[in-house]
Amino acid sequence: MTQADKNVVLHVADVSKSFGGLQALSDIDLEVEEGKTHAIIGPNGAGKSTLLNVIVGRLAPSRGAVVFDGKVLTGKKPYQINQLGVARVFQTPEIFPDLSVLQNVMVPAFAKRDGAFRVNIARALDFEDGIEAEAEEILRDVDLFERRHSHAGALSRGDKRRMELAMCLIQHPRLLLLDEPTAGMSRHDTNTTIELLKKIKARGMTKVIIEHDMHVVFSLADRISVLSGGRIIAEGTPDEVRGSEKVQEAYLGGAHRLEAVE
Numbered sequence: 158m159t160q161a162d163k164n165v166v167l168h169v170a171d172v173s174k175s176f177g178g179l180q181a182l183s184d185i186d187l188e189v190e191e192g193k194t195h196a197i198i199g200p201n202g203a204g205k206s207t208l209l210n211v212i213v214g215r216l217a218p219s220r221g222a223v224v225f226d227g228k229v230l231t232g233k234k235p236y237q238i239n240q241l242g243v244a245r246v247f248q249t250p251e252i253f254p255d256l257s258v259l260q261n262v263m264v265p266a267f268a269k270r271d272g273a274f275r276v277n278i279a280r281a282l283d284f285e286d287g288i289e290a291e292a293e294e295i296l297r298d299v300d301l302f303e304r305r306h307s308h309a310g311a312l313s314r315g316d317k318r319r320m321e322l323a324m325c326l327i328q329h330p331r332l333l334l335l336d337e338p339t340a341g342m343s344r345h346d347t348n349t350t351i352e353l354l355k356k357i358k359a360r361g362m363t364k365v366i367i368e369h370d371m372h373v374v375f376s377l378a379d380r381i382s383v384l385s386g387g388r389i390i391a392e393g394t395p396d397e398v399r400g401s402e403k404v405q406e407a408y409l410g411g412a413h414r415l416e417a418v419e
């Protein structure tokens with residue numbers, strides 16, 4: 158496939174990031190194609206979260222740029238990047254614990270529509286039938302409809318993560334970034350989440366996923382980039398990455414050996 162044939166929606170162009178003397182990312186060049194699920198894997202401390210933070214504007218790169226849909230994201234604020242169609246599910250869910258599950262899912266729809274969170278969310282929530290209907294539909298998708306009136310703060314960790322996913326989906330992002338979406342989940346919840354993410358994929362949403370659980374990675378990814386020591390040491394299809402000597406070496410002695418994968 159030539160460069161012109163590829164529909165690249167996200168290009169991380171020659172990005173480096175250092176924290177003082179520590180080089181967390183070195184010359185990262187990464188292209189993500191529209192509609193694909195691109196996994197970023199690598200041992201602890203490899204630079205995965207730093208890379209995600211650079212993409213969403215939480216960290217400024219020391220060098221290089223991030224381009225999404227032809228627009229340079231670098232230098233923009235996280236909320237501006239979000240409004241361009243990039244949403245992120247965090248490792249630790251960022252939710253409103255005192256609001257109901259349904260209200261939590263409705264709030265980002267206001268932010269997307271109005272450009273910022275409304276000052277009086279509680280009042281806005283009373284007058285938004287259209288958004289409420291959509292939030293309910295999405296809660297059915299993530300299997301939380303029955304819990305829609307529960308306090309969000311009372312949900313289990315796995316349910317909170319699914320709720321946060323619903324909070325992203327209601328924004329209809331073009332690019333969804335998932336930072337360890339199944340961390341801390343039971344195997345049953347992990348499998349439910351894999352099925353859900355496959356369903357989203359069928360709708361054509363592009364995803365970048367950071368994940369330690371190789372079962373999740375190999376179930377979902379179209380392409381995998383392997384980070385180690387802040388550099389991309391391998392990239393390819395799941396089969397190519399699984400067979401790569403370099404990748405096996407990077408994982409040797411680590412807690413997440415690739416040979417654990419079926």
Ligand SMILES: Nc1ncnc2c1ncn2[C@@H]1O[C@H](COP(=O)(O)OP(=O)(O)OP(=O)(O)O)[C@@H](O)[C@H]1O
Nearest residue numbers: 176179180181199200201202203204205206207208
């Ligand atoms: N804000 C920061 N200040 C200083 N050093 C940092 C900061 N954030 C990350 N680092 C360092 O940068 C390197 C990459 O960290 P990062 O969290 O991106 O790795 P990771 O691949 O996401 O690791 P894990 O799988 O453990 O989450 C590590 O050495 C980490 O200690």
